[in-house]
Amino acid sequence: MSTDAGEAPAAALARLRQEIEAVDAQLVALVAARTRLAADIGAAKRALGRPTLDPVREAAVVRRAAELARDAGLADEEAVRAIFWQLMALARRAQE
Numbered sequence: 001m002s003t004d005a006g007e008a009p010a011a012a013l014a015r016l017r018q019e020i021e022a023v024d025a026q027l028v029a030l031v032a033a034r035t036r037l038a039a040d041i042g043a044a045k046r047a048l049g050r051p052t053l054d055p056v057r058e059a060a061v062v063r064r065a066a067e068l069a070r071d072a073g074l075a076d077e078e079a080v081r082a083i084f085w086q087l088m089a090l091a092r093r094a095q096e
């Protein structure tokens with residue numbers, strides 16, 4: 001994961017880029033999984049006669065993500081909040 005003292009800088013860069021690409025692939029798979037769950041939640045809410053849009057829940061989701069970001073040591077909580085607003089925009093489209 002980190003740079004290895006005996007590794008040539010160019011080799012380290014190539015290896016680290018491979019690692020970041022693997023993480024990116026996982027992130028996209030997780031976004032797809034989250035979006036599928038949101039579609040199922042949308043169907044469950046429709047079956048209950050509830051509106052799919054739930055602003056109170058959205059605020060709670062973003063608040064929790066910011067707390068998790070803080071616990072994970074991420075300095076830019078605001079960026080994590082922005083990512084979650086985008087994830088919920090995707091979710092809302094999947095619920096249409």
Ligand SMILES: O=C(O)C(=O)C[C@]1(C(=O)O)C=C[C@@H](O)C=C1
Nearest residue numbers: 041052053054057058061088091
């Ligand atoms: O929890 C819900 O009720 C959802 O529909 C999921 C979700 C989300 O992406 O987290 C999506 C849309 C809603 O407005 C609130 C939250």
